[in-house]
Amino acid sequence: MPESPLSVSNESILKQPIAVWAVFFAGIIAFMGMGLVNPILRELAHQLNAAPSEVTLLFTSYNAIMAFAMLITGTVSSRLGLKGTLLLGIVIIAIVSGFAASAESIWTLVGLRGGWGLGNALFVATALTSIIVLSTGAPAKAIILYEAAVGLGISIGPLVGGTLGSISWRAPFVGVSVLMAVAFLVLIILMPKAAKKDGKPSASKPTSILAPFKTMRHRSLLTFGIVAAFYNVGFFTIMAFAPLVMGLKPQGMGYVFLGWGSLLAVTSVFMAPKLQKRFGIIKPMAFMLLLFVLDLLVMGIFTSNQWVVIGAVIFAGALLGNNNTLITTAVMGAAPVERATASAAYSFLRFLGAAVAPYMAGKLSEIFNPHVPFYVASAFVLLAIAYIFANHKHIRHVDDLEAH
Template sequence: MTDAPSSEPVKPKAPALAVLFSVVFINLVGFGLVVPLLPFFAQSLNAEAWQITLMFSAYSLGQFFAEPFWGRLSDRIGRKPVLLITVAANAVGYLALAFVPNIWLAIAVRLFTGLGAGNISTVQGYVADVTPPEQRAGRMGLIGAAFGLGFIVGPGLGGLLTQPQLGHIGYQLPIFTAAALAALAALGVLVFLRESRAKADPAAPRPAFLSGLHDARANPVVSRVLLVSLVYMAGFSAMESVFGLWAEDRYSWGAREVGLSFMIVGIVSTLNQGFLAGRLARTFGEARVLATGMLLFGASLIAQVVAPTRWFPAVSLDLGVFTLPVVQGWIIPIVMAVGACGMSLAMPNISAMISRSTPPDRQGAMLGLNMASGSIARIFGPMGAGALFSTLGHDWPFLVGAALTVPAAIMAINAGRAFRAQQAKVQAGTA
């Protein structure tokens, strides 16, 4: 009888956390669904390469401003209404994208959808609200798993649902699917999610936008790692935004081949983060593993450029249910898998280095700055890639991205040295 009162509050948490997992998962599935087809969808609207990459930047620009705004608003009015608003906005944004008549409206819709997708900080806040401190690390890990799983399912599903032979309408089915999934998630928030946030004290000070920037600049580890994050994400988002155009020009690929290639990236990244990155970091240290990941990612970008166009014949992959044609360039997904290994080594070690070199009461602000750094990279990376693609040549976004990984690796090593110096000072002070 004494166990009943303590167990009752736990009952709504399981479906609530499942809904939260689905919110993040659907954000990434929706993002992944449209990533492979966006270049081809935009071409059906007679868009230029720079306009296509601008669609990628617009989405990230929305996320950049939305994350801190929705996070602060959820502290005041509660997590549930913010999650409901943002997920519903995703559904409306995807549905609107399917019917846009021109590229400029498509860019505006992508900006709106990015504003709705900027709810990860609100999700993390809900997890912290309903989870005991000793269990938060594991529950936050579930949110990271949703990222990886969403980026596996989204691109593959988007590629399979696309029907380019039908023209413009053939690119609408994946977008309708993304809208339906977002609507389902909004229904789950409405029905299953209980409010977790106590009413905020109106007299409590509110953190400024990008609070902690001064502290980050003064921290020799965090400042370097944020630059690594900025450079690495700019290179990846640049490749991501022009890859469809590049593959179409070089190997006559369509949305299906591009989508399945990004699905491979998601699979490799998820497996490596789950089973390899932590073990390597414990053995060799975060900074060395981070630097290695940077160089591995850069090498994969160069390998994509120098991969032969005629030495490898076209082959077909028999999946039993259907036969998937793999045209020239089947070596490219293998090269991208190598790059995914480098990316998966980078992401967790960036967060780990920031966390380990920051006081507990500042970790949230520093990790938030890291998210902002990634958003900035996703804004300007595609824009730069579009300019390079249109003016200098189709290979230049990959070559410039590869070149930037070299100073990023050097900064990672220097951040490791700064961290060891910090630890030495702490030990000397406590001796």
């Protein structure tokens, strides 16, 4: 009997071709770029005389461009191949981050971060597909590897960014550019030129630009995408706004997000698969989101208490690590469509939520007070839980597949 697309093989997850580890390593570096900016947000606001809502636009422009760029990743990768698309994304990130290091205004940085989002979209969507295609065993193992790269990159990035940011706010952008050059060399040397997609050569029929929209006709995939959009409001309220209220210097901020990202990485690799095996996908996903609601409420109530916010941010990493792996696994088995197209459609929806959250959080803090953004974020995550149960009949088959 064929293996379920959601099942986790007993074979060691570490037994992978060298090409998988090349993409894995490049993924860590790419996601380090996302976290490098967190520790210097307060420093940027001070040095460039920017308001909270202006600084958070660094995340909004990045995520907004990334969301819409996700819609073309399938078309681009079907023409350039997986390796060509990954390399193009890396080159774009390296160039715009290099220019960002010499920016003189917050608005220049906001524009360059949009270009960064384009490069990251090409890399992120294609990296997930590449790891699935190149890996041995069930797709679930590949998804765990991908989420591990995400967690490690997000955890190491802030520490590097904080260390470099203590020298100058420009140094982390130079660091990203250098890291992308390293990732480029790793992929050039170690990744096969003609990787295959779902068993078909990458030079097969080009993917239509309308494919992700057609994919969203599947109610199950649409449901998971909308759920991800809602909970990403909470995710990126922590990423983009929490650093503004913790009152830490760049290096201290780096250590906080190192703890956050470390828990995210560990739970995504070790805890989420165990939860999935014992309880399926839907129940633990809803439970983790409920804990995340409570965590955000704690941040909202105790916003003025630095240590409570720091503890709540770090704890959120464990919740998000579990949820990221569970929902990504669900998406890959939610609809009978090509994985690259499913990833593009899902990522488009979830990054829309990620785009709205940072600017909304900054603006709410300016209009009301710093407590309100966390309350609003918790409401969005609660809405994600409600949407899961309202559409349970459309998504329960992912648990049926797991049981089978």
